[in-house]
Amino acid sequence: MKGLTTLILLCFSTISYAAEQAEEIFKQLAPSLYQIRLIDTASGEKSSIGSGFQISSDGLIATNYHVISGYARHPNKYTIEIFDHLGKKAPLTLQSVDVINDLALVKRTTDGEMPFFKIAQHVPRKGEELYSLGNPHDLGMIVVPGTYNGLKKESFNDRIHFTGSVNSGMSGGPVVNKNSEVVGINVATSGNQIGFLVPHDKLLNLYERYKASEPENIKAQMAQQLEDNQDKLISTLLNSEWQMRPLGEGLIPVVNIPFIRCWGESNADKADAIVLAVVANCSLDENTYISNNFFTGSIEMEYRYMQAKELSDTKFYQIFERQLVQVMPGNKAGKDDVSEFQCQHDIVTPSNHAITNKSVFCTRAYKDFPELFDVLYVAISVDKGNQALLSHFTIAGVSQHSALSFTEKFMESISWK
Amino acid sequence: MEIIIEEITRAHKLIARHKFMQNNVNIGRGYNNDIIMADPHICAQHLSLNFNGENWVLNDEDTVNGSFYEDEFSKTKSTVHQHIVHSGQVFILGKSLVRVIFPDHPVPESISFSPFENILNLTRHPVFLTLSILFFASITGWLFNLHNPVEATFTQLLVPAVGMTLLFIMWPAGVALVSHLTKHEARFWGQLGICFVFFNLMWVSDFIENVVSFNSSSQSMLGQFVALLPIVLAFCLFWLNCHIGFHMTSKRRTVIATCMTILLFGGSFLIQLSKKPEFSIRPAFNTTLMAPSYLFTGSNNVQGFVDNSKALFSDAQEAAQEEK
Numbered sequence: 001m002k003g004l005t006t007l008i009l010l011c012f013s014t015i016s017y018a019a020e021q022a023e024e025i026f027k028q029l030a031p032s033l034y035q036i037r038l039i040d041t042a043s044g045e046k047s048s049i050g051s052g053f054q055i056s057s058d059g060l061i062a063t064n065y066h067v068i069s070g071y072a073r074h075p076n077k078y079t080i081e082i083f084d085h086l087g088k089k090a091p092l093t094l095q096s097v098d099v100i101n102d103l104a105l106v107k108r109t110t111d112g113e114m115p116f117f118k119i120a121q122h123v124p125r126k127g128e129e130l131y132s133l134g135n136p137h138d139l140g141m142i143v144v145p146g147t148y149n150g151l152k153k154e155s156f157n158d159r160i161h162f163t164g165s166v167n168s169g170m171s172g173g174p175v176v177n178k179n180s181e182v183v184g185i186n187v188a189t190s191g192n193q194i195g196f197l198v199p200h201d202k203l204l205n206l207y208e209r210y211k212a213s214e215p216e217n218i219k220a221q222m223a224q225q226l227e228d229n230q231d232k233l234i235s236t237l238l239n240s241e242w243q244m245r246p247l248g249e250g251l252i253p254v255v256n257i258p259f260i261r262c263w264g265e266s267n268a269d270k271a272d273a274i275v276l277a278v279v280a281n282c283s284l285d286e287n288t289y290i291s292n293n294f295f296t297g298s299i300e301m302e303y304r305y306m307q308a309k310e311l312s313d314t315k316f317y318q319i320f321e322r323q324l325v326q327v328m329p330g331n332k333a334g335k336d337d338v339s340e341f342q343c344q345h346d347i348v349t350p351s352n353h354a355i356t357n358k359s360v361f362c363t364r365a366y367k368d369f370p371e372l373f374d375v376l377y378v379a380i381s382v383d384k385g386n387q388a389l390l391s392h393f394t395i396a397g398v399s400q401h402s403a404l405s406f407t408e409k410f411m412e413s414i415s416w417k
Numbered sequence: 418m419e420i421i422i423e424e425i426t427r428a429h430k431l432i433a434r435h436k437f438m439q440n441n442v443n444i445g446r447g448y449n450n451d452i453i454m455a456d457p458h459i460c461a462q463h464l465s466l467n468f469n470g471e472n473w474v475l476n477d478e479d480t481v482n483g484s485f486y487e488d489e490f491s492k493t494k495s496t497v498h499q500h501i502v503h504s505g506q507v508f509i510l511g512k513s514l515v516r517v518i519f520p521d522h523p524v525p526e527s528i529s530f531s532p533f534e535n536i537l538n539l540t541r542h543p544v545f546l547t548l549s550i551l552f553f554a555s556i557t558g559w560l561f562n563l564h565n566p567v568e569a570t571f572t573q574l575l576v577p578a579v580g581m582t583l584l585f586i587m588w589p590a591g592v593a594l595v596s597h598l599t600k601h602e603a604r605f606w607g608q609l610g611i612c613f614v615f616f617n618l619m620w621v622s623d624f625i626e627n628v629v630s631f632n633s634s635s636q637s638m639l640g641q642f643v644a645l646l647p648i649v650l651a652f653c654l655f656w657l658n659c660h661i662g663f664h665m666t667s668k669r670r671t672v673i674a675t676c677m678t679i680l681l682f683g684g685s686f687l688i689q690l691s692k693k694p695e696f697s698i699r700p701a702f703n704t705t706l707m708a709p710s711y712l713f714t715g716s717n718n719v720q721g722f723v724d725n726s727k728a729l730f731s732d733a734q735e736a737a738q739e740e741k
Binding site for chain 2: 274310311312313314315316317318319320321324325327328329333334335338339340341342343344345346347348349350351356358359360361362363364365366367370373376380382383384385400403404407408411412
């Protein structure tokens with residue numbers, strides 16, 4: 001009984017201590033913490049909200065790119081402003097962005113030196129208690145305690161796995177350690193106490209680059225970042241091991257890297273199915289946000305093996321033809337963002353002569369980022385009477401060279417057993 | 418003295434022809450006339466034609482609505498009063514028209530039998546016609562089965578096959594009806610025979626188009642040439658419809674067939690154009706797939722395909738800049 005009483009008292013004192021510490025941190029950091037508002041100039045009302053924090057004494061504020069993306073894409077339609085802890089507003093100017101890591105630097109005018117957040121020099125240890133700050137759903141600034149769980153494993157661009165509530169409106173808010181140093185920036189949530197943060201070193205890099213040279217054109221800066229990131233992704237894919245795996249009577253390539261995850265499905269259990277269908281798809285679980293209806297940076301591969309049970313060859317290929325019509329791009333983009341697809345097709349046999357495909361290649365160009373394209377490839381084998389293999393991939397926001405290099409390797413990798 | 422009087426329509430189509438061996442002919446609504454007209458705008462005693470030993474003279478009998486003749490040169494109507502008639506002249510009585518012709522009036526040259534006649538006669542032969550319609554119905558049923566996700570039974574195929582065949586019979590029936598209404602011979606069986614030959618040729622053309630489309634790459638122009646095949650077939654069908662069903666000059670027949678072809682394909686094109694969205698996120702490409710036994714062309718290699726794809730990037734960039 002004595003032991004139990006001691007344990008209860010210990011727990012209570014720990015909770016009480018954590019709450020006191022969170023309160024202390026909040027009081028200390030509140031003057032450098034802001035709500036960022038995107039204001040629609042025509043209506044004068046806020047269009048979206050997020051959080052931000054000051055990282056220099058001269059008024060430089062860090063937030064998420066997606067909080068101010070409307071202004072970055074349409075500077076004539078929106079303005080950005082901050083709302084501080086005293087309820088005062090001030091206009092902001094966009095200084096620099098890191099679209100890949102969803103970061104942006106905005107600046108306010110200052111009368112003198114102002115308090116600011118310090119960025120940590122060290123990575124937190126696993127299990128370390130952290131405090132997420134932000135303004136969820138426009139309800140006012142709050143502090144949310146949580147723990148550091150290392151970097152997300154299946155992520156091409158690093159994201160911290162934070163066990164704590166990160167809600168809408170807290171995007172761009174800082175996550176600090178007990179020393180009030182920024183170790184991450186709120187960026188996304190999967191619900192149920194699973195939050196994701198941009199690691200502090202990404203912000204540090206952006207800040208250092210900004211200090212070294214301020215970007216002249218935000219769109220050009222974004223274009224370069226998107227191109228560099230996708231070239232890095234494609235070269236990582238091309239230089240990784242492509243394992244050949246069976247899919248029905250076909251052989252398909254599976255790239256052996258953690259951030260490309262594969263799933264499979266079949267109708268092998270359906271005895272009355274007229275066609276046996278086995279499907280495998282592999283994709284990158286992340287994409288890059290450009291604006292509300294425009295995402296890029298995705299890559300997905302799909303393979304489909306089909307075998308006719310009691311169908312004539314003509315009817316079997318007629319069924320397969322319908323699958324070709326259903327092909328869609330892998331990312332969301334509208335007519336303001338991209339051109340329509342340009343396509344070409346041919347009958348193609350790879351150098352191993354192991355398969356003959358009807359292959360289709362399509363591409364569309366980005367309007368604001370001239371060297372970037374979405375590409376789509378789909379091929380269906382046309383050399384076996386009652387079985388066929390569909391191979392398909394889409395890559396979003398890729399350079400011509402990277403797209404064609406990937407296409408070549410992909411096409412050469414598909415074969416029959 | 419002999420004289421021929423024709424009752425004609427406003428489009429100068431023949432309604433009735435009368436030949437008289439007398440020197441005086443009366444026309445009117447009264448029952449004592451030589452030609453009794455039914456038009457209520459014509460008077461009982463309307464017009465008289467008298468041969469004076471040298472000419473036929475036409476005289477209006479002071480009628481309510483008068484009588485006129487069409488002046489070929491000035492294209493105007495002139496009142497008839499003691500008018501000397503020339504062979505071929507057309508007179509207007511009330512709302513009716515009559516043409517006066519003398520026995521020595523020249524007739525156009527005889528039209529020789531067209532080389533198509535033998536083919537046309539063959540297509541309307543009952544055996545040929547039955548086989549032709551059966552072939553059409555079979556292809557329709559087979560295509561229905563091909564597009565059906567599961568194998569269909571014979572009974573299931575029968576309804577769409579018969580339904581589609583009946584639907585296609587509407588065209589020759591329609592043409593024959595128009596022929597009949599325009600005072601031509603209907604020749605329904607002839608229209609039916611030739612139509613089903615061409616409907617079957619359309620299936621063949623579809624098949625050829627599919628095979629060419631499946632075998633050719635984007636770089637090939639063959640597909641575009643083959644796409645002209647159904648247009649040529651449609652023109653030929655319309656031309657033959659006119660040939661069978663209507664008496665007209667070759668030039669007029671060609672113009673009508675051309676107009677109908679333009680109407681059919683131009684209309685289809687305009688409908689497709691009107692349905693095309695302003696912007697499509699879905700890629701549009703050649704989706705034709707056929708069984709390997711229809712693959713006759715050689716294959717490209719991967720490098721060749723990738724090289725061909727390079728041009729698309731500059732095309733897409735240009736499109737993006739144009740649409741911006």
